[in-house]
Amino acid sequence: MTVRARWSLAAVALAAVAAVVLLLWPRPPAGVDAVAGAGPYQVRLLVAAPSVGARDVLVEVTGPPAERVVVAPVMSAMGHASVPVTAAATAPGRYRAVGVELFMAGRWDVAVVVHGAGGPAEAVFPVVVGP
Amino acid sequence: MRFGTRTTRGLVVATAVVAGLLAGAAPASAHGGVVGADLRIAASLGDRELTVVIRRVGQVPGPLRVDVVNHAESPGGVLRIGAAPWGGAPAGNETDVRLTDGGGFAGGVLQVDRAGSWELSVADGRETARLPFVVPQDVMAPWEWTVSGGYTAAGTLLLAALAAAAFGRRAWPPTALGAGAVAAVVVATTAALLSAGIPEPETDPLTGLPGPARPVAAPVAPPHVNLLASAELTAGRRGPVDLRLVDGATGRPADDLVVHHDALLHLMVLGPGGQFAHVHPVRLGPGHYRVWLTPAAGGTHRLFAEIERRGGGVQVVSAAVAASGPAVAGVDSGAPGPGDRILADGTAAHVQATGLVAGEPTVLGIELSRDGRPVRDLQPWLGMAGHLVTTGPDGGVGHVHALPVGAMGSGNAPDESVATGGPRVEFVYTFATPGRHRLWFQVERDYRVLTVPVDVDVAAGPEAGS
Numbered sequence: 001m002t003v004r005a006r007w008s009l010a011a012v013a014l015a016a017v018a019a020v021v022l023l024l025w026p027r028p029p030a031g032v033d034a035v036a037g038a039g040p041y042q043v044r045l046l047v048a049a050p051s052v053g054a055r056d057v058l059v060e061v062t063g064p065p066a067e068r069v070v071v072a073p074v075m076s077a078m079g080h081a082s083v084p085v086t087a088a089a090t091a092p093g094r095y096r097a098v099g100v101e102l103f104m105a106g107r108w109d110v111a112v113v114v115h116g117a118g119g120p121a122e123a124v125f126p127v128v129v130g131p
Numbered sequence: 132m133r134f135g136t137r138t139t140r141g142l143v144v145a146t147a148v149v150a151g152l153l154a155g156a157a158p159a160s161a162h163g164g165v166v167g168a169d170l171r172i173a174a175s176l177g178d179r180e181l182t183v184v185i186r187r188v189g190q191v192p193g194p195l196r197v198d199v200v201n202h203a204e205s206p207g208g209v210l211r212i213g214a215a216p217w218g219g220a221p222a223g224n225e226t227d228v229r230l231t232d233g234g235g236f237a238g239g240v241l242q243v244d245r246a247g248s249w250e251l252s253v254a255d256g257r258e259t260a261r262l263p264f265v266v267p268q269d270v271m272a273p274w275e276w277t278v279s280g281g282y283t284a285a286g287t288l289l290l291a292a293l294a295a296a297a298f299g300r301r302a303w304p305p306t307a308l309g310a311g312a313v314a315a316v317v318v319a320t321t322a323a324l325l326s327a328g329i330p331e332p333e334t335d336p337l338t339g340l341p342g343p344a345r346p347v348a349a350p351v352a353p354p355h356v357n358l359l360a361s362a363e364l365t366a367g368r369r370g371p372v373d374l375r376l377v378d379g380a381t382g383r384p385a386d387d388l389v390v391h392h393d394a395l396l397h398l399m400v401l402g403p404g405g406q407f408a409h410v411h412p413v414r415l416g417p418g419h420y421r422v423w424l425t426p427a428a429g430g431t432h433r434l435f436a437e438i439e440r441r442g443g444g445v446q447v448v449s450a451a452v453a454a455s456g457p458a459v460a461g462v463d464s465g466a467p468g469p470g471d472r473i474l475a476d477g478t479a480a481h482v483q484a485t486g487l488v489a490g491e492p493t494v495l496g497i498e499l500s501r502d503g504r505p506v507r508d509l510q511p512w513l514g515m516a517g518h519l520v521t522t523g524p525d526g527g528v529g530h531v532h533a534l535p536v537g538a539m540g541s542g543n544a545p546d547e548s549v550a551t552g553g554p555r556v557e558f559v560y561t562f563a564t565p566g567r568h569r570l571w572f573q574v575e576r577d578y579r580v581l582t583v584p585v586d587v588d589v590a591a592g593p594e595a596g597s
Contacts, residue, residue, distance in 0.1 A: 024324055072492045079445075080534065081559040084492045103534070113491070120593050 029130035039121025040064050041114050051130045052105055057097040059087055059112055066116035071097040073110045073127075080104075084113075105131040147293055149286075171546060172262050173394040173411040173513055175422045177255045178369070179205035179230075180410075180580075182393070182547060184238075188266050191246050195266075198238035199228050199253075200547050203579035207232040210255055214241040217248035217263070225252075234578020236548065253413075258421065260413035262395070274326045281319025288312035353387065353440040354380035358448040366429045366456025374398070374412055374420040374436065374450075384418025391439040392532070393513040396420055399437070399520055399528055403430030403458065405466065407571050407584060409520065412436075429456035435528045447528060466569060466584035474581055478506065482572065482585050489565040490592040495519060495531075497572045497583060498555045509552030511535045511545055512575035517556035523568035523589070531558045547575070565591035 001009075032047040046058040057071050072084035082103065087095035102108060108129055113122045170185040180202040188195060197212055207230045213221030226239035243249060246268035253260045292308035299305065357379055362372035374396070376385040388395045400408040404427055412422035426432060431451050439445045469484040483496040497517070499506040509516065516536070521529035533556045535545055545551075556574055572583040 070491075074492075080532065081492055081561070083494050083557070083559055111492075115593075 029128070032125070032127050034125050036123040036125060038112070038114055038123035040118035041066065041116070041121055041123075043112050043114060043123040045110065045112060045123075045125045045127075047110075047127060050102065050127055052102060054099045054101050057085075057087070057100045057110070059095040059097065061093050061095065061114055061116075064116055064118035066093075066095075066114045068115040069095040069097075070113045070115075071100055071110065072113060073100060073102060073108050075104060075106060076109050077107065078104065102127075102129045105129050143293065146289065149289065169546065170264055170390065171393040171514065172390055174253065174260055174262070174413045175410040176210075176253060176260050176413050177257055177423055179208075179255065181205070181253075183251065183253060183262060184546060185251060185262075185264050188243060191266060191269065192242065192244040195241045195243045196238060197228075197241060197251065198236055199230065200236055200578070201230045201234060203234045203577060205230075205233070208255070210253055212239055212241065212254075213252045214243060215250055215252070216245065217250055219250075221252055258413075258415060260415065262414060272326075272329070274322045274329050277322040278319045278326070281315045281322065285312045285315035285319065288315060352443045353385075354378055355446060356385045356438065356440065356448055358434070358436050358450045360434055360450035360452050362424075362452040362454075364424065364426050364432070364452060364454035366426050366454055369423050369425045371421050371423050372412070372434070372452060374422075374434075376418045376420070376436075376438070376448075384416075385440065386417035387441040388414075389439050389441050391445060392515065395438070397437040397513075397530070398422060399435040399530075400424060401433045401435070401522065402427055403432070404428045405569070405584070406432075407520070407582065409518070409571075409573060409580075409582070426454035426456070429454050429458045437530060449528075466586045468586055472583075474583065476579065476581070477501065478576070478581065480572075480581075480583050482583065484570070484585060484587045487562060487587055487589040488592045489562050489589050492559055492561045494557060494559055495570065495572075496555055496557045497574070499553055499574070499576075499581075505554035506576065507553050508550040508576060509554075509556070510547045510550045510575045510578070511552065512547070512573065512580060516552050516574070517558070518573040519558045519560065520571045520573070521560065521562075521568055523562065523564055524566040525564045527563070529560060531560045533558055547578070550576075562589040565589045 029050050032045060032050055035042065035044045037043070041061050041063040044060040046060070047055060049055065059069050059071065061069060069087040070084050071087055072081065074081045082101045085097040085100050087097035090096050106129060108127045110125045110127050111122055112125070113120065168187050172183045172185070174181045174183055182200040182202075184198040184200065186196040186198065195214055199210060199212070201207070210228045210230060211225055212228055213225035215221040215224065224241050226241060228237050228239045230237050243266050246266050249264055249266055251262045251264060253262065288308045289312040292305045292312060295308055296305035356376045359375040359377065360372060362370060364370045364372070376388070377383065378385045394411040395414055396412050398410050398412055400406070400410065406427045408424060410422050410424070412420035414420055431453055434450045434452060435447050436449070437445060437447050469482045471479065471481050473479055479500045481498045483498070487493050499509070512518065515532040515534065517533040519529075519531040519533075521531070535552060552574070556572070562568060566589060568587050568589055570585045570587060572585065574581050
């Protein structure tokens, strides 16, 4: 085999390996961005990286002014609720809940409870948590 | 390709070594040897609180290791355990297990000779509990055959290519065989990489064989059960309570219970004077369970049985039995509220249950310490770090669990020999109705279940708009 043929064979093999690696490399789960209505409020839930561990959850509330926003995730299939976290206001209508424990992979129901001028209301978002 | 003689020889040796390794590829023993997981069943047999642990079965036919955990305050003695295929009698397949007074492990070895449904009999001399378990058949998944077969074929073809190159006269056999070896390696590697995404077929609980590759469309959930309780109890004396579970649709005994939270049947007993017991009646026959109780006072005792039928979710069925004898003097004096207290065995407990509002999830915690130092040797009980049972003005019974650390969804939760829990156990619960609720925190330490009763007041929540 000529030198050129050998080099081209090596290049092809390397390209094939790179393609396989790129296709199969584990990717982090896609973020969650969902909107739901809760009574008089509109609630938007943002979870950047829904994987097992303590995660930050961002909540945006539009509608009557909200006084307190609580994020309470529940794994309904296992019958287990995680500790509810009161979100701190970062800007008008925007809240951040720090350290929400998603301790297992699978389907979670994240309930966002809004207390405010329009009365208390709750929106439940399905979130799939990756390993 | 033009190489020197030494390079050629080196290449040939290297190829032969690789070919030999590939051809000798045996199926990975990680799957072939170990099947299933440990099965733990809590059993309140006679005067003893036991946990029967059936260790995972390696090979069929082969040994079956059974360990029995005795809890504190249970007397020692000899239990006769045996195993027989479903519906049969343990013919000679029996052994004795010697229990010591108080807490500890003891075990014995039995034999299983086939896959499928089996029954473990545990006899204490007065009655025999029959606990169902399934021995799964050790079957390799199709992808495993592909992987090991592919590597074996690759090695064989490579050796054949070497032989053809060394002794053959034509040019094409080595090339063709070498290409075949490469193809086999590609197939095996692809199957191995994709194996994580291929679901394993479920083991059919009745036969131990892997179920159909495509599950039957729309599995039907079983009907409800009715609980029939009969007992002749006298205050202050230990007596048997017989429970019969009948199918709600046909009236026949319901015998398809599966072990959930490490027991076939969890029974909460609420006595008239605030007495509480969380026990696990043993199965004596199809749909027939029995547990021995000592009522503290005469009166109506409410029983709540928590069960799970195969294919259905967990349900709670209730019944009541009466105990004769002097009724409790005066009304229920109530349990202490949250805060600090000393338990019967000297452990100090701090119960945190504040800010309870109906309709909102709240955190309830218990922190334990002994001699001023936090307790760090709690054992998991029924597979959980702790249990919280709640009753309230609505009459329902809540059963909240605290997951043990390190057992996040994996099949092998730590058993009672791992004593590393504590000092704080936390639960998250939403009280549905306001008013006074009674809670019982339960944790296990030193093979003794500690029960801490607490009365809490739940404030009324604002009307939730939904």
